[in-house]
Amino acid sequence: MEIVIQALVNGILFGTMYGTAAIGLSLIFGTMRIVFIAQGSIIIFFSYLCFWLFTLLGIDPYLSIIPIVLVALLLGVAFYYGLFKESAALQDRISSLLIAVGVMFVAENFMTVAWTPNPRAVVTTYGFYTVRLFGIHTTLTRLIALGIAILATTGVFLFLRKTLIGTAVRACSEDSEASSLMGISPHRVNAVAFAIGTGLAGIAGINFATTYSFDPNYGFDIAIKALIALTLGGIGNVGGALLGGIIIGVIESMASYYVGMGWAQGILFVIFILTLTLRPYGLFGKISQKA
Amino acid sequence: MMKKTRKSSEQLGRAKDPSGFLKSLVQAGLKNRIFLIIIIAVLALVLFGTMPFMIGVDSFFIYYLFMVFIYIVVSQGWNLIGGYTGQVSLGTHAFFALGGYTTALIWLHDITHTWYYFDPLVMALSGVVPAIFAIIIGIPTLSRLRGDYFSFGTLAAAQILQIVILRTTAFSGGAVGLRLPAGGFTDLGRYYWTALLLVVLAVVAVYAITKSRIGLALRAISEDEMSAASHGIHILKYKLLAFIIGSFIIGVCGSLFAYYQFIVNPSSMMSLDRWMFYPLLICVLGGNGTIMGPIIGAFIVVTLFTFGENLVGRVHPMLSGILIILVMKFMPTGIWGLKDKISPRR
Numbered sequence: 001m002e003i004v005i006q007a008l009v010n011g012i013l014f015g016t017m018y019g020t021a022a023i024g025l026s027l028i029f030g031t032m033r034i035v036f037i038a039q040g041s042i043i044i045f046f047s048y049l050c051f052w053l054f055t056l057l058g059i060d061p062y063l064s065i066i067p068i069v070l071v072a073l074l075l076g077v078a079f080y081y082g083l084f085k086e087s088a089a090l091q092d093r094i095s096s097l098l099i100a101v102g103v104m105f106v107a108e109n110f111m112t113v114a115w116t117p118n119p120r121a122v123v124t125t126y127g128f129y130t131v132r133l134f135g136i137h138t139t140l141t142r143l144i145a146l147g148i149a150i151l152a153t154t155g156v157f158l159f160l161r162k163t164l165i166g167t168a169v170r171a172c173s174e175d176s177e178a179s180s181l182m183g184i185s186p187h188r189v190n191a192v193a194f195a196i197g198t199g200l201a202g203i204a205g206i207n208f209a210t211t212y213s214f215d216p217n218y219g220f221d222i223a224i225k226a227l228i229a230l231t232l233g234g235i236g237n238v239g240g241a242l243l244g245g246i247i248i249g250v251i252e253s254m255a256s257y258y259v260g261m262g263w264a265q266g267i268l269f270v271i272f273i274l275t276l277t278l279r280p281y282g283l284f285g286k287i288s289q290k291a
Numbered sequence: 292m293m294k295k296t297r298k299s300s301e302q303l304g305r306a307k308d309p310s311g312f313l314k315s316l317v318q319a320g321l322k323n324r325i326f327l328i329i330i331i332a333v334l335a336l337v338l339f340g341t342m343p344f345m346i347g348v349d350s351f352f353i354y355y356l357f358m359v360f361i362y363i364v365v366s367q368g369w370n371l372i373g374g375y376t377g378q379v380s381l382g383t384h385a386f387f388a389l390g391g392y393t394t395a396l397i398w399l400h401d402i403t404h405t406w407y408y409f410d411p412l413v414m415a416l417s418g419v420v421p422a423i424f425a426i427i428i429g430i431p432t433l434s435r436l437r438g439d440y441f442s443f444g445t446l447a448a449a450q451i452l453q454i455v456i457l458r459t460t461a462f463s464g465g466a467v468g469l470r471l472p473a474g475g476f477t478d479l480g481r482y483y484w485t486a487l488l489l490v491v492l493a494v495v496a497v498y499a500i501t502k503s504r505i506g507l508a509l510r511a512i513s514e515d516e517m518s519a520a521s522h523g524i525h526i527l528k529y530k531l532l533a534f535i536i537g538s539f540i541i542g543v544c545g546s547l548f549a550y551y552q553f554i555v556n557p558s559s560m561m562s563l564d565r566w567m568f569y570p571l572l573i574c575v576l577g578g579n580g581t582i583m584g585p586i587i588g589a590f591i592v593v594t595l596f597t598f599g600e601n602l603v604g605r606v607h608p609m610l611s612g613i614l615i616i617l618v619m620k621f622m623p624t625g626i627w628g629l630k631d632k633i634s635p636r637r
Contacts (some may be wrong), residue, residue, distance in 0.1 A: 035439060083616060087623065093439060094379055094575055095623040098615055101568055105612025113606060220563070224450070227443065266454035269447040276444050277435045 006136055007253045013142045013211075015249020016149035019242035020204040021222055022229035023156060024197030030173035030236035031193040032088040034096040038104035039201055040223030045107050046072060046205025047214045048115050054122050061122050061210045062144070065203070072202030076195035079103070088190055104219065111216035121213035145207035149242075152203045156196060157238045169193050173236040225252075228272045234282020243284065339487055348480040357479060357551075359593045360486035361544055365566065366573040366585035367493040368540035373571065374580035375501055376533045377513030378433065382445035384566035385452045386421035386538040390545025391555040392456070393417040395469040409481060414546045421542030422535045424452075429534045434527050437516070453561050468556020471549065482551050489547060493540050498582050500536065509533055513580070564608075569596075576618050578627025587626050
């Protein structure tokens with residue numbers, strides 16, 4: 001029984017990471033209809049950046065949040081204006097998907113060349129502290145990762161609800177044509193959505209770096225899981241995406257405990273297909289929200 | 292009187308001198324586009340068909356052309372569903388791998404009692420199995436999922452298949468894969484000509500389909516599904532048909548590749564890059580939803596990737612990534628699409 005709860009908790013902790021990735025994906029997909037498959041590789045890229053800052057300059061991973069998120073936001077804006085502007089305007093899905101694949105190729109192989117394909121990890125002095133809560137062991141870093149993910153999600157949620165540009169992002173996500181008729185400039189909104197997406201990738205990257213070991217080929221896996229989380233949560237639904245991520249994390253860890261590691265992914269994909277066919281608006285979405 | 296003699300002398304000239312015949316062929320070709328296309332196709336076929344005799348069967352160039360042919364066939368299969376019908380399937384690698392695995396399993400378990408190595412029956416069956424798989428995943432995904440969701444659905448189905456292959460070690464060999472009972476690899480020639488034959492068959496089949504009423508229906512679906520349905524086109528039927536035929540073509544090609552490798556395993560047959568993204572890239576680069584697109588695209592992509600691998604080594608996937616980005620950013624209609632920009636006549 002204890003081991004089941006342990007698996008559950010691990011699943012939740014791991015799932016928040018998929019969740020943060022999925023929120024980014026959800027915003028990007030919602031506003032621009034771009035399947036940003038490179039999200040996972042970008043996350044790993046920021047993990048490496050965090051790793052570099054730590055090993056070369058000795059900057060603590062949690063301090064490096066500030067520079068990394070700044071870089072990530074800028075990267076998002078650069079991605080939008082540099083690469084995706086035209087295809088987003090045309091809603092040309094194949095082109096944007098292929099550009100995202102190109103970004104993934106470049107990021108993945110850049111990392112392989114720059115940092116070798118061997119797994120790396122950020123090893124801090126406090127990385128080994130374990131916390132015991134209600135009979136469950138977990139490491140301190142994982143708990144902090146959970147906290148950061150929830151904080152980031154709340155931040156994004158408040159940004160989307162309370163600020164004018166956030167409202168514009170939501171409007172575009174619901175109906176981009178109608179919102180541009182209302183005088184919302186799509187480019188600025190799209191750039192903001194993209195920046196938030198990659199910013200969250202930065203945060204997820206730091207969380208990943210502090211809790212697990214990583215290698216360049218891990219990115220696609222994360223991207224796919226984020227995609228599943230996104231469909232579970234419903235497009236444009238920030239809280240739903242996080243919850244979807246957590247559900248995925250839990251299912252994954254439970255499935256690896258009960259039916260074995262290899263099948264866990266298969267179960268996830270079956271759930272993915274079932275969600276797509278039976279509830280395309282997500283588990284928490286309303287029917288009116290069309291995909 | 293004068294006129295008559297000139298005409299008869301012309302006829303005489305044609306009979307005597309073979310270049311006169313050629314000249315009249317060219318003139319007929321310039322007048323009639325279809326005739327010209329056939330002439331060019333036959334010339335290309337003769338050129339590529341006799342290539343091994345000219346430069347030696349085992350030269351690197353023949354291997355390179357073999358890869359080009361393989362990619363033309365796979366991309367043409369994808370083109371039918373992704374290009375002409377507008378349903379972007381991301382499960383190409385699953386059909387390809389299924390073709391290869393079917394070949395290996397039939398051979399290993401001695402099912403058809405034929406000679407197996409380059410057996411047309413085995414190759415055809417290797418197309419039938421992916422076609423059945425296409426029906427199984429096509430009915431739920433094509434009937435309920437639109438646009439991106441269809442892409443996700445096919446990708447998920449393909450990944451499920453990959454996991455099943457990886458896990459059912461006793462049957463499929465798992466990650467190690469299945470070794471074909473060693474046949475007689477003699478030279479590249481057989482592979483080359485079979486691939487060329489597949490190219491011809493695939494191109495002719497896709498061309499014939501797209502020029503028929505089915506092709507019209509597919510185009511209508513890709514342009515506007517709602518409007519197509521309201522004009523009495525059974526959307527699911529036609530989408531499924533395109534999906535099945537495309538999968539058949541891809542599966543047969545997978546079978547040929549299995550013969551070439553003598554081993555089928557997930558990392559080579561189900562490679563996401565090689566058998567899913569590259570065919571997509573080839574189609575979009577060459578011109579999506581055109582018959583020439585995959586041919587042009589395959590030549591360009593295989594050239595760049597083969598020689599890129601040899602020249603810059605490890606950096607080459609990075610360069611190909613940049614290439615994908617640049618092409619998609621500046622030329623989203625593909626190379627064959629530029630033709631329409633230059634001359635609006637279609």
